[in-house]
Amino acid sequence: MIDETHDPDLRCWVESAAGHAEYPVQNLPLGIFAPAGGAPRPGIAIGDRILDLQAVAALLPDAPARALGGATLNPLFALPAADRRALRRRVSALLSDEGQRDVVEPALHRAADCTLHLPAAIGDxxxxxxxxxxxxxxxxxxxxxxxxxxxxxxxxxxxxxxxxxxxxxxxxxxxxxxxxxxxxxxxxxxxxxxxxxxxxxxxxxxxxxxxxxxxxxxxxxxxxxxxxxxxxxxxxxxxxxxxxxxxxxxxxxxxxxxxxxxxxxxxxxxxxxxxxxxxxxxxxxxxxxxxxxxxxxxxxxxxxxxxxxxxxxxxxxxxxxxxxxxxxxxxxxxxxxxxxxxxxxxxxxxxxxxxxxxxxxxxxxxxxxxxxxxxxxxxxxxxxxxxxxxxxxxxxxxxxxxxxxxxxxxxxxxxxxxxxxxxxxxxx
Amino acid sequence: MIDETHDPDLRCWVESAAGHAEYPVQNLPLGIFAPAGGAPRPGIAIGDRILDLQAVAALLPDAPARALGGATLNPLFALPAADRRALRRRVSALLSDEGQRDVVEPALHRAADCTLHLPAAIGDxxxxxxxxxxxxxxxxxxxxxxxxxxxxxxxxxxxxxxxxxxxxxxxxxxxxxxxxxxxxxxxxxxxxxxxxxxxxxxxxxxxxxxxxxxxxxxxxxxxxxxxxxxxxxxxxxxxxxxxxxxxxxxxxxxxxxxxxxxxxxxxxxxxxxxxxxxxxxxxxxxxxxxxxxxxxxxxxxxxxxxxxxxxxxxxxxxxxxxxxxxxxxxxxxxxxxxxxxxxxxxxxxxxxxxxxxxxxxxxxxxxxxxxxxxxxxxxxxxxxxxxxxxxxxxxxxxxxxxxxxxxxxxxxxxxxxxxxxxxxxxxx
Missing domain, CATH: 3.90.850.10 (Fumarylacetoacetase-like, C-terminal domain)
Incomplete structure (x- = not known):
């Protein structure tokens, strides 16, 4: 389903996202990262930054917010696909609304300073x-x-x-x-x-x-x-x-x-x-x-x-x-x-x-x-x-x-x- | 290594253990069981009973006792083999010492009333x-x-x-x-x-x-x-x-x-x-x-x-x-x-x-x-x-x-x- 999150004219207030070859605001991939000295946690890559989803949990839809409290994405993956789509739409909106920048920007980490982990505990x-x-x-x-x-x-x-x-x-x-x-x-x-x-x-x-x-x-x-x-x-x-x-x-x-x-x-x-x-x-x-x-x-x-x-x-x-x-x-x-x-x-x-x-x-x-x-x-x-x-x-x-x-x-x-x-x- | 837990003359105060074809006191197999209406927990089969290991944790060696708090045996399996051997020796002693009967017997469940689960979360x-x-x-x-x-x-x-x-x-x-x-x-x-x-x-x-x-x-x-x-x-x-x-x-x-x-x-x-x-x-x-x-x-x-x-x-x-x-x-x-x-x-x-x-x-x-x-x-x-x-x-x-x-x-x-x-x- 193609929606507003795919709009090629969508502008992200994270400067490095514009024209980023991997992680423009139209991508928003999910992963598990650890900031320097910090514990592994769920994040989304945006340009050369990573958004700490736990740090913005209060701004996210309820079901995904509750599933993002741990060190793997398994609980999020277990949700109905509609919940993941709702998460995507909200994060897209937060990152493209200049009015949210003050609240969201403190939850961004420089990707170069972070360690990336497996996104999930793999059962099989x-x-x-x-x-x-x-x-x-x-x-x-x-x-x-x-x-x-x-x-x-x-x-x-x-x-x-x-x-x-x-x-x-x-x-x-x-x-x-x-x-x-x-x-x-x-x-x-x-x-x-x-x-x-x-x-x-x-x-x-x-x-x-x-x-x-x-x-x-x-x-x-x-x-x-x-x-x-x-x-x-x-x-x-x-x-x-x-x-x-x-x-x-x-x-x-x-x-x-x-x-x-x-x-x-x-x-x-x-x-x-x-x-x-x-x-x-x-x-x-x-x-x-x-x-x-x-x-x-x-x-x-x-x-x-x-x-x-x-x-x-x-x-x-x-x-x-x-x-x-x-x-x-x-x-x-x-x-x-x-x-x-x-x-x-x-x-x-x-x-x-x-x-x-x-x-x-x-x-x-x-x-x-x-x-x-x-x-x-x-x-x-x-x-x-x-x-x-x-x-x-x-x-x-x-x-x-x-x-x-x-x-x-x-x-x-x-x-x-x-x-x-x-x-x-x-x-x- | 053969030790006192294998002694054929060892007597267990659980009556059904004597001559039991599967679970005499010389066996002591490990598993996860749930008593009727209860949560899954670690146990040992003895005759037609199951010993609830959490219920007797205070009587067990420290390392295995700490590993037996959950609903799988993975933490116990992760211990050095010496810790499992120590657990076996202690349980063998508890079940064969008539002086421990008053303390241990309340931790026994009738096996016929229990549900048995997988002993461990299987990674691969x-x-x-x-x-x-x-x-x-x-x-x-x-x-x-x-x-x-x-x-x-x-x-x-x-x-x-x-x-x-x-x-x-x-x-x-x-x-x-x-x-x-x-x-x-x-x-x-x-x-x-x-x-x-x-x-x-x-x-x-x-x-x-x-x-x-x-x-x-x-x-x-x-x-x-x-x-x-x-x-x-x-x-x-x-x-x-x-x-x-x-x-x-x-x-x-x-x-x-x-x-x-x-x-x-x-x-x-x-x-x-x-x-x-x-x-x-x-x-x-x-x-x-x-x-x-x-x-x-x-x-x-x-x-x-x-x-x-x-x-x-x-x-x-x-x-x-x-x-x-x-x-x-x-x-x-x-x-x-x-x-x-x-x-x-x-x-x-x-x-x-x-x-x-x-x-x-x-x-x-x-x-x-x-x-x-x-x-x-x-x-x-x-x-x-x-x-x-x-x-x-x-x-x-x-x-x-x-x-x-x-x-x-x-x-x-x-x-x-x-x-x-x-x-x-x-x-x-």
């Missing part, structure tokens, strides 16, 4: 596999004869990930140890991964959720989606190739997952909804529990995703990060509503604060691949970096930066901020 | 696959040419399950809907599973756990294991066959997992530890991070597992439950310490209250198979039940009962209680 984290070009590219490497399995166009393939090891942007990723068995070796050994990779994904934050045994109809899925973050599904490809059959990836993935700390809400994304690209001729229609005309008409998002890499040598030389890929988020075979409806279609209960990853989003073109496994063709085609280095997989000291922006004619573009992390050497 | 639930006979039997059905994959004897295979849908014994299992595609069908459809199954497993409750990036050495794994429950990994085999490649089981499993509510502690199980059966000739030795001589010498458990089935017709006729299987828990290719060490070997952080399933434990003989998929040979060989019914998979109204007892010469046997649930029809 599930990772999907909706990037069809990624699934095809990777499938070809793991199963040359059979890249896309027969179920892919019927089932939004997903698997459970590890909630405990999800971390906000900025926390270093310790190179994991594990079982490595190169194809030519007779036996595996245990040591630091030699094929450390990233995966570019969107993260979906679940709102109210459902009771055990009660599926979420596809037409209602949107009410259960609070918003999106960027997600990096760090992967150890050598562990993965050896361990993943028959029950799927496990230690290859669960050592660390990074998310960007700001939840760009479904409401903020309303102007950027576009039609789901039509399925290629010959593909089956979604089964009825996954079919919704409204979702097909506006269930995809006009979001441009980018990945940059900065090595230790590049930083020492003052070389800016090198772009590894850029591509649209519309390269998803299933919509976000479809993965939510599918997840609950057997009665599995989703809870407020649950996190779903979309799976790696790759474009069909070489400049838009979402992992080094794809970019380097399984390590056989290292890429050249500025300064003369090459990379097949990530080295210690490498820093990965995911970013994303939504844009649409007639609206102010909004951004997701960054999902950034640096590789630390294996321990011990 | 992981399911392993250590039952080698099960893996071989099932592998043969899904991959006739390749029942046991090359990684099985190197990697304790596991995958992440769903924490939200774990429920205590007694909660009905709603038959899930999902995508079913029989081999002969051209396309899947969506409907109630036709191949609903159980899986007999042990559940492992995690104690203190580890920080992200810091593996748990195998020799220290025992300190992170609070104890065991029974676990039923309900499975929809038709969904599973269709969805599980390439990322593993998902909706085939996550609609419901049942656990028995009492945590039989590692301390209570000390007398029942036995040597891990030697690996067959030709099998590889475990890699060093999974090898521990002490664990090989006493890392398996002398536990007998049983499964019974009761149908609606059998109950109407007054027929007792029919035993589907009986077999020893030693049919595990990897020990519990090995799965804990493996899980954390890449730095994945385990947290207090996390739950690990062992995977289905089948014996090599036909009378000890841990799932109907195995017993009915994938549905091709229905079993006969008393009263003339047959079963290939579970029907609505069927009730499954898992039970287990540990026994060893010179010690009082202890039990796990039951993990019981009935199948309810699909909704809608």
């Amino acid at each position: 984290y599930t990772d999907f596999y909706v990037g069809i070009h990624h699934a095809t590219n990777v499938g070809r490497q793991f199963r040359p004869d059979n890249p896309l399995l027969p179920n892919y166009k019927w089932v939004p393939i997903g698997y459970h990930g590890r909630a405990s090891s999800v971390r906000p942007s900025g926390e270093p990723v310790i190179r994991p140890r594990g079982q490595r068995k190169p194809p030519q070796a007779d036996a595996p050994d245990y040591g630091p991964t030699r094929r450390l990779d990233y995966e570019l994904e969107l993260g979906v934050w679940i709102g109210r959720g459902n009771a055990l045994g009660e599926p979420i109809p596809i037409a209602e899925a949107g009410e259960h989606i609070v918003g999106l973050s960027l997600l990096n599904d760090w992967s150890a490809r050598d562990f993965q190739a050896w361990e993943y059959q028959p029950l799927g990836p496990f230690l290859a993935k669960n050592f660390h997952t990074s998310v960007s700390p700001w939840v760009v809400t479904a409401e903020a994304l309303a102007p950027f909804r576009i039609a789901q690209p039509p399925r290629p001729d010959g593909d089956p229609a979604p089964l009825p529990y996954l079919a919704d005309a409204a979702d097909q008409a506006r269930g995809a998002l006009a979001i441009e995703l980018e990945v940059h890499l900065s090595t230790a040598a590049m930083r020492a030389q003052g070389t800016p990060p090198h772009r590894l890929s850029r591509g649209p988020a519309s390269n998803m075979y299933w919509t976000i509503a479809q993965i939510v409806a599918h997840h609950a279609s057997n009665g599995c209960d989703l809870r407020p604060g649950d996190l779903l990853g979309t799976g790696t989003i790759s474009a069909p073109t070489d400049d838009g691949l979402g992992s080094l496994l794809e970019i380097s063709r399984g390590g056989t085609a290292p890429i050249a970096l500025p300064g003369g280095e090459t990379r097949s997989f990530l080295e210690d000291g490498d820093e990965l930066i995911l970013s994303a922006h939504a844009a649409a004619e007639g609206y102010v573009p909004i951004g997701f901020g960054e999902c950034r992390a640096r590789i630390a050497p294996a321990r011990g | 639930y992981t399911d392993f696959y250590v039952g080698i006979h099960h893996a071989t039997n099932v592998g043969r059905q899904f991959r006739p040419d390749n029942p046991l994959l090359p990684n099985y004897k190197w990697v304790p295979i596991g995958y992440h399950g769903r924490a939200s849908s774990v429920r205590p014994s007694g909660e009905p299992v709603i038959r899930p809907r999902g995508q079913r595609k029989p081999p002969q069908a051209d396309a899947p459809d969506y409907g109630p599973t036709r191949r609903l199954d159980y899986e007999l497993e042990l559940g492992v409750w995690i104690g203190r756990g580890n920080a992200l990036g810091e593996p748990i050495p195998i020799a220290e794994a025992g300190e992170h294991i609070v104890g065991l429950s029974l676990l039923n990994d309900w499975s929809a085999r038709d969904f599973q066959a269709w969805e599980y490649q390439p990322l593993g089981p998902f909706l085939a499993k996550n609609f419901h997992t049942s656990v028995s509510p009492w945590v039989v502690t590692a301390e209570a199980l000390a007398p029942f530890r036995i040597a891990q059966p030697p690996r067959p000739d030709g099998d590889p030795a475990p890699l060093p991070y999974l090898a521990d001589a002490a664990d090989q010498a006493r890392g398996a458990l002398a536990i007998e597992l049983e499964v019974h089935l009761s149908t609606a017709a059998m109950r109407a006729q007054g027929t007792p439950p029919h035993r589907l299987s009986r077999g020893p828990a030693s049919n595990m290719y990897w020990t519990i310490a090995q799965i804990v060490a493996h899980h954390a070997s890449n730095g994945c952080d385990l947290r207090p209250g996390d739950l690990l399933g062992t995977g289905t434990i089948s014996a090599p003989t036909d009378d000890g198979l841990g799932s109907l998929l195995e017993i009915s040979r994938g549905g091709t060989a229905p079993i006969a039940l008393p009263g003339g019914e047959t079963r290939s998979f579970l029907e609505d109204g069927d009730e499954l009962i898992l039970s287990a007892h540990a026994a060893a010469e010179g010690y009082v046997p202890i039990g796990f209680g039951e993990c019981r649930a009935r199948i309810a029809p699909a909704r809608g």
Whole structure:
């Protein structure tokens, strides 16, 4: 629903918000931040500031104000979507009404002085596999004869990930140890991964959720989606190739997952909804529990995703990060509503604060691949970096930066901020 | 460590504890119970009574007493194992000292009047696959040419399950809907599973756990294991066959997992530890991070597992439950310490209250198979039940009962209680 909060002419009295590439007043993403020396608390990013929602609770609608007293957003996520929309409208009004400035401005903190935390306590984290070009590219490497399995166009393939090891942007990723068995070796050994990779994904934050045994109809899925973050599904490809059959990836993935700390809400994304690209001729229609005309008409998002890499040598030389890929988020075979409806279609209960990853989003073109496994063709085609280095997989000291922006004619573009992390050497 | 709490001559002043098949004074399992009309709270089962630990907090050692104030056991599980051992010794003394009876007896509740809850808030639930006979039997059905994959004897295979849908014994299992595609069908459809199954497993409750990036050495794994429950990994085999490649089981499993509510502690199980059966000739030795001589010498458990089935017709006729299987828990290719060490070997952080399933434990003989998929040979060989019914998979109204007892010469046997649930029809 597009309303006055999306008005491109809306002016915010926070000066840095005007023309801000990430957090203009039309965005208002939700997060948990701690000011220097302070406790974690709910906030909203606006320009280069963060609004402390507890400090302005008296000015907010009752239900969200009551849900914002703690150190996570789970209670807010548990509210009906209408309450979150009411919060958005009120904050938009407070930040654009010069008459409120005296009251609200003391509740602003300089973002640069704050620490950002995970927005919610994650009950369960599930990772999907909706990037069809990624699934095809990777499938070809793991199963040359059979890249896309027969179920892919019927089932939004997903698997459970590890909630405990999800971390906000900025926390270093310790190179994991594990079982490595190169194809030519007779036996595996245990040591630091030699094929450390990233995966570019969107993260979906679940709102109210459902009771055990009660599926979420596809037409209602949107009410259960609070918003999106960027997600990096760090992967150890050598562990993965050896361990993943028959029950799927496990230690290859669960050592660390990074998310960007700001939840760009479904409401903020309303102007950027576009039609789901039509399925290629010959593909089956979604089964009825996954079919919704409204979702097909506006269930995809006009979001441009980018990945940059900065090595230790590049930083020492003052070389800016090198772009590894850029591509649209519309390269998803299933919509976000479809993965939510599918997840609950057997009665599995989703809870407020649950996190779903979309799976790696790759474009069909070489400049838009979402992992080094794809970019380097399984390590056989290292890429050249500025300064003369090459990379097949990530080295210690490498820093990965995911970013994303939504844009649409007639609206102010909004951004997701960054999902950034640096590789630390294996321990011990 | 075997101490005075295991003394077979220990007498308890709770009369029903003497000779109790499940909860003699040598057991003392931990759980969360609610007396009629009361709030959930920590307790210990003793005979046909439950001891309210909050009500006797003043008599308990300080650290556990402080950890027992809430409605979950997570704070207790987070303590060093030594604190749990101190709690056990004190409760054992209180229940066997006639001089304490006047003070303690008012804190006992009749178990039959209480509701049992999950013992902990489960952060993450992981399911392993250590039952080698099960893996071989099932592998043969899904991959006739390749029942046991090359990684099985190197990697304790596991995958992440769903924490939200774990429920205590007694909660009905709603038959899930999902995508079913029989081999002969051209396309899947969506409907109630036709191949609903159980899986007999042990559940492992995690104690203190580890920080992200810091593996748990195998020799220290025992300190992170609070104890065991029974676990039923309900499975929809038709969904599973269709969805599980390439990322593993998902909706085939996550609609419901049942656990028995009492945590039989590692301390209570000390007398029942036995040597891990030697690996067959030709099998590889475990890699060093999974090898521990002490664990090989006493890392398996002398536990007998049983499964019974009761149908609606059998109950109407007054027929007792029919035993589907009986077999020893030693049919595990990897020990519990090995799965804990493996899980954390890449730095994945385990947290207090996390739950690990062992995977289905089948014996090599036909009378000890841990799932109907195995017993009915994938549905091709229905079993006969008393009263003339047959079963290939579970029907609505069927009730499954898992039970287990540990026994060893010179010690009082202890039990796990039951993990019981009935199948309810699909909704809608």
